[in-house]
Amino acid sequence: xxxxxxxxxxxxxxxxxxxxxxxxxxxxxxxxxxxxxxxxxxxxxxxxxxxxxxxxxxxxxxxxxxxxxxxxxxxxxxxxxxxxxxxxxxxxxxxxxxxxxxxxxxxxxxxxxxxxxxxxxxxxxxxxxxxxxxxxxxxxxxxxxxxxxxxxxxxxxxxxxxxxxxxxxxxxxxxxxxxxxxxxxxxxxxxxx
Amino acid sequence: xxxxxxxxxxxxxxxxxxxxxxxxxxxxxxxxxxxxxxxxxxxxxxxxxxxxxxxxxxxxxxxxxxxxxxxxxxxxxxxxxxxxxxxxxxxxxxxxxxxxxxxxxxxxxxxxxxxxxxxxxxxxxxx
Numbered sequence: 122x123x124x125x126x127x128x129x130x131x132x133x134x135x136x137x138x139x140x141x142x143x144x145x146x147x148x149x150x151x152x153x154x155x156x157x158x159x160x161x162x163x164x165x166x167x168x169x170x171x172x173x174x175x176x177x178x179x180x181x182x183x184x185x186x187x188x189x190x191x192x193x194x195x196x197x198x199x200x201x202x203x204x205x206x207x208x209x210x211x212x213x214x215x216x217x218x219x220x221x222x223x224x225x226x227x228x229x230x231x232x233x234x235x236x237x238x239x240x241x242x243x244x245x246x247x248x249x250x251x252x253x254x255x256x257x258x259x260x261x262x263x264x265x266x267x268x269x270x271x272x273x274x275x276x277x278x279x280x281x282x283x284x285x286x287x288x289x290x291x292x293x294x295x296x297x298x299x300x301x302x303x304x305x306x307x308x309x310x311x312x313x314x
Numbered sequence: 315x316x317x318x319x320x321x322x323x324x325x326x327x328x329x330x331x332x333x334x335x336x337x338x339x340x341x342x343x344x345x346x347x348x349x350x351x352x353x354x355x356x357x358x359x360x361x362x363x364x365x366x367x368x369x370x371x372x373x374x375x376x377x378x379x380x381x382x383x384x385x386x387x388x389x390x391x392x393x394x395x396x397x398x399x400x401x402x403x404x405x406x407x408x409x410x411x412x413x414x415x416x417x418x419x420x421x422x423x424x425x426x427x428x429x430x431x432x433x434x435x436x437x438x439x440x441x
Contacts, residue, residue: 147356151349159344173344180352181359244338263332264339295331 144193151180154197157265158204164260165208167249175211179204201265202275205257212253240298247294255290258283 145153158179162172182203183190190196248259254276261272269283276283 148349148353151352155348155352156341156343159348160339160341163342164339173348176344176348177352177355181355184356184359240334241338244334248335248339259335260339263335264341266336291331294335298331298334 144190144196147184147187150183150196154200155180157197158200160264161201161204161260162208162211164245164248164264165205165256166211167245171211171215175204175207179207198275201261201267205261205275209253209257244294244298247297248290251290251293254278255286255293258286259290259294262287 155176159172159176162175163169166172166175179200183196183200186199190199248256251259257276258272261267261275262269267275269280269287272278273280273283278286
């Protein structure tokens, strides 16, 4: 019985892999990857309108280069690369970097421990206040779950530079969040962390 | 707090921070009409895109560009006149060269004939 289930799961997994490998139509690509592209812009720019504008520009650019997309994997790589680089350019050109800096972001002193929603919002603001490159590395690492080697290819950086940026960003975030994170098994059930 | 406890707390904090970052930076959906907006933009781009010869013709014969037509025609006429004039000069030069070569050939023949006659007269006078 378990063997049959395992085979079924394997077949489903293979079918999903085949589906992933086949290059979708442009409309399917937009529907499938819109959250990824939009989220890179959103987490980087922290402005919904700008993030949507950026995502639209990326997909329009994709339409122009559609003939050069070779596979589903290439499509994802292309979208991540163009989204992240455009987001960085976007900030540089429009000077729309979030105005709050890491130093000016006040720690919520009245709360001993932050609940999930507050912590999420707090972390988002903290990430938004990181320097451009560190911010993009953090977004690609934790939103997309990419390894430093993959990030280095997307951002045309050395792997060591990516690791350094990531370590510095985490150190800054760690300092700011010190004392607000607790074992997930202790009192997460009560909404505290 | 002993050293082991500090290291343990630090490891936990690192792990917890990364977990919380992954939660905070989870993907979010754009507005519901996002995909439709993209497809509309792309469709608009396609409709605007015309063949290159239509775009060139449109640019040349656009109402605003016709005011430059006389100037453009004058430039074309002057250029054509200059080219024609240069061509005529070359043709005349070639013709003059041919005439000169012909004159030299005739002169050469006459000189040879005269030389032969002089030589004959000298021979007779010696005899």
